[in-house]
Amino acid sequence: MAKKKTTAYVCSDCGSDYSKWQGQCGDCGAWNTLSEVRIGPAPTTAGASRSGYAGVSSAKVATLAEINLAEMPRISSGMFEFDRVLGGGLVPGSAILVGGHPGAGKSTLLLQTMCYLAEQIPALYVTGEESLQQVAMRANRLGLPTAKLQMLTETSVEQIIFAAEQHKPKVLVVDSIQTTHLADISSAPGSVSQVRESAAYLTRFAKQTGTVLFLVGHVTKDGSLAGPKVLEHMIDCSILLEGSSDSRYRTLRGQKNRFGAINELGVFAMTELGMKEVKNPSAIFLSRGKEISSGSIVMVIWEGTRPLLVELQALVDESQGANPKRVAVGLDQNRLGMLLAVLHRHGGLMIGDQDVFINVVGGVKVLETATDLALLLSVVSSFRDSPLPRDLVVFGEVGLSGEIRPVPSGQERLSEAAKHGFTRAIVPRANAPRSPIEGMTVVVVDKLSQAIEALS
Numbered sequence: 001m002a003k004k005k006t007t008a009y010v011c012s013d014c015g016s017d018y019s020k021w022q023g024q025c026g027d028c029g030a031w032n033t034l035s036e037v038r039i040g041p042a043p044t045t046a047g048a049s050r051s052g053y054a055g056v057s058s059a060k061v062a063t064l065a066e067i068n069l070a071e072m073p074r075i076s077s078g079m080f081e082f083d084r085v086l087g088g089g090l091v092p093g094s095a096i097l098v099g100g101h102p103g104a105g106k107s108t109l110l111l112q113t114m115c116y117l118a119e120q121i122p123a124l125y126v127t128g129e130e131s132l133q134q135v136a137m138r139a140n141r142l143g144l145p146t147a148k149l150q151m152l153t154e155t156s157v158e159q160i161i162f163a164a165e166q167h168k169p170k171v172l173v174v175d176s177i178q179t180t181h182l183a184d185i186s187s188a189p190g191s192v193s194q195v196r197e198s199a200a201y202l203t204r205f206a207k208q209t210g211t212v213l214f215l216v217g218h219v220t221k222d223g224s225l226a227g228p229k230v231l232e233h234m235i236d237c238s239i240l241l242e243g244s245s246d247s248r249y250r251t252l253r254g255q256k257n258r259f260g261a262i263n264e265l266g267v268f269a270m271t272e273l274g275m276k277e278v279k280n281p282s283a284i285f286l287s288r289g290k291e292i293s294s295g296s297i298v299m300v301i302w303e304g305t306r307p308l309l310v311e312l313q314a315l316v317d318e319s320q321g322a323n324p325k326r327v328a329v330g331l332d333q334n335r336l337g338m339l340l341a342v343l344h345r346h347g348g349l350m351i352g353d354q355d356v357f358i359n360v361v362g363g364v365k366v367l368e369t370a371t372d373l374a375l376l377l378s379v380v381s382s383f384r385d386s387p388l389p390r391d392l393v394v395f396g397e398v399g400l401s402g403e404i405r406p407v408p409s410g411q412e413r414l415s416e417a418a419k420h421g422f423t424r425a426i427v428p429r430a431n432a433p434r435s436p437i438e439g440m441t442v443v444v445v446d447k448l449s450q451a452i453e454a455l456s
Contacts, residue, residue: 011027012033014028035191037187037192074088075090075091077090077116077117081252081278082266082277086257087257093207093211098241100219101242102218109275111138111274112144115144122170123149123171124151124169124173126152126172130153142273142274170211171214174202177216185197232256236257237254237256237257239252239254240255243270251363261304261305285308285309286298286420294388296314297314298393301366301371302368307409307413311361312361313358314357314381315382316379317355318355319353325356326356327357327358347376347449351383358379372398373451374396377452388455392424392426394427402447402448404428404446404447404451423439424443427442427443427445
């Protein structure tokens with residue numbers, strides 16, 4: 001008789017499992033991500049079967065025409081910026097994963113939200129990392145209403161579900177998923193199998209009962225969520241709270257959302273009274289100095305469903321070494337090298353012997369290509385030591401042949417810039433406004449050379 005396997009090796013990035021350890025995962029190609037997992041019997045506490053995972057007690061085949069299209073009412077979190085990232089509010093039965101570095105403010109944000117929601121609906125906050133006294137002290141320090149929020153300190157998933165079945169909360173927070181464990185799984189809390197099965201058990205309960213579930217997750221050194229990659233596939237919404245220790249501002253970005261737009265951005269300020277939402281983020285990212293300096297330019301980026309004005313700074317200096325430096329903070333460094341080659345070939349500027357440093361002010365990370373034209377014009381301004389007008393705003397994508405390509409939502413970007421007092425803009429020809437914008441002169445360009453000429 002063949003010996004029954006008691007261990008397996010699971011990749012923490014993609015969730016693939018192997019019978020023996022190997023250095024590289026054959027499915028995703030990641031190195032040193034396989035960890036040993038003990039194989040035990042299926043947890044009896046989670047039920048003998050996995051039916052009803054999506055909230056349906058029994059499977060029933062139906063046509064699309066027979067499905068009820070009535071939208072589920074959303075629950076407001078009490079913060080407009082938080083609701084924006086979530087797609088308009090909390091959806092009953094949804095599982096939301098909140099990640100972030102230690103000290104970013106995950107627990108503070110959720111505690112504020114839960115105290116607000118507890119005044120209207122039943123809410124349960126489960127903490128596995130802090131004592132109840134620590135949470136109560138934080139709530140009192142922040143001046144939050146504490147009369148109705150139910151608290152529980154527990155790491156056993158079975159006990160958490162038992163308490164939830166007794167109190168029937170509409171919103172449940174588990175802080176954090178890395179501390180929870182199931183009794184039928186022999187591995188330690190935080191392991192791949194414990195995180196995966198605990199999240200699946202909690203998510204199944206949330207969908208079957210219509211409870212909004214918040215799971216707090218840790219992040220690794222590179223900023224990605226810790227634990228198995230399959231964890232991000234289980235949940236409905238994954239949001240990441242970011243912010244450096246030297247800044248009081250925090251950005252909440254949606255990375256996955258089945259009920260709204262992804263890459264939606266919410267901005268908060270960490271104060272003595274907790275997290276305060278910033279309703280006009282462009283104002284904090286445009287806190288420019290009084291003196292006009294070369295290399296500084298304002299660009300309009302698109303975050304989720306709204307435009308955002310951000311300052312970009314460039315510094316071009318003569319290199320002191322054999323290999324000139326190319327440093328980009330907040331932008332893709334590989335794209336910076338490509339754009340500098342386009343500037344040399346189609347803009348006529350030779351900066352191969354210069355160090356180039358690019359920085360997006362405010363710690364914002366920009367992923368879209370609409371910043372290409374602003375980046376190159378800021379490099380030209382710094383290289384020539386010629387300051388750009390303070391009332392100038394720029395956006396557009398630059399192709400390898402030097403053409404200026406259009407970007408989405410050009411009209412909305414120009415309207416947002418006009419609201420903040422900008423009177424001049426350089427945009428792709430295809431993004432020319434359909435109707436004149438009062439108080440703004442728009443210069444449309446087709447080539448990079450035309451945009452450089454428009455600066456003079």
